[in-house]
Amino acid sequence: MTTRKPGLRERTRQAVRSQLMEVAWDLFVQQGYDATTVDEIAAAAGMSQRSFFRYFATKEDVVLVKFEAVGELLASVLADRPASEDAWTALRHSFDVIVEATERDPRYGLALLRITDQSAALRAGRLEQQLHWQELLTPLVAERMNQPADPGPAALTAAALACLNVANIAWLVSDGTDSLRRLVDDAMAAVQPVRHDVAR
Amino acid sequence: MTTRKPGLRERTRQAVRSQLMEVAWDLFVQQGYDATTVDEIAAAAGMSQRSFFRYFATKEDVVLVKFEAVGELLASVLADRPASEDAWTALRHSFDVIVEATERDPRYGLALLRITDQSAALRAGRLEQQLHWQELLTPLVAERMNQPADPGPAALTAAALACLNVANIAWLVSDGTDSLRRLVDDAMAAVQPVRHDVAR
DNA sequence: ACAAAAATGTCAGCCACTGACACGTTGTGC
């Protein structure tokens, strides 16, 4: 009884969602993304296919929602970086939340990248997610630029995310052998080498 | 009769393909991408749905193949740039083939961007295409870098393509009002400002 | 002219996804 907090109902909904995500994750790891049907996932979670689609709009979403929170996380970290940092450096540091999470549990990150690389739809979905991150980060990047003319902040943000992406893929190719931190460093350094002239 | 050249058959195949592309294009422009079924396209081209899929693997492909040739075009232009140019500048100049094509026929470019923005699948597909371009350009970029350590060339290429993409989207948002050339210039300048120190 | 190869249509079927409806559960106001 009692709807104590704004969301007794909402909580169960979230519980079902994460249970679906878990079940789907296991199946994807075992037999691959494409080889797993929504019917299987739903059955494994004890519900009908129709109900699955009441929790996730598409099959991809069961995986892709894992990226959703990251955008806001990146944005909040970026906003908290000291104002003295230039945009590129600040972006590099905000990416550390991803790097550190990956270092904390490399196997999870590796599995996630592996799954999202299996299907064209998922690869594409990850890129779409990054577009969303870009939208979140661009205004914050603009604040750190001298003269934020229109395409500038978005370009800088997109370039940084592209570096992150390249580093991630290189890391995936190395099977997690390489240091993701180093790869991100190198990728971003290749695009914007340390500018001593600007620094002083 | 007579199989004069290595590919009379191949030519008719290409003819059918481009006819399908035209028919599909018209339908997409008229009623939108999602609202157009493959059956409609096939019928309008006078063939069965099954045959459509013998020419294009997916519905998206009817649009996306338009981007395929661009990758090789970019690569060949990039390879022909003077060896004295640094990678970023050379990339900027190779993008000019796109800029100039767009200036030559802005309406086509605009329609293409509009269509590919209608559907999530197409938006994603365009990004996937860029990944392919990236693979083609990366080795050429590596040649122009001082010390092409592993993630470097890919990162630089990806960053440049990200700039191109941002410029394209900004141009689309402006309905083709802005100068695409200027947008590309600004986007790429924002990421790698002219480095006078390196130049001399 | 004839046999191999290729293009096409039809049919059946899988899978992601959606709308509609009916039923049971769960809170809400009285």
Next chain:
DNA sequence: GCACAACGTGTCAGTGGCTGACATTTTTGT
């Protein structure tokens, strides 16, 4: 307590993209 509304769920039917298999009709090489 109880009726009522809201919500979650299953079932069913249907659409659209896409594929394998097979039979039929062109092409094409000799």
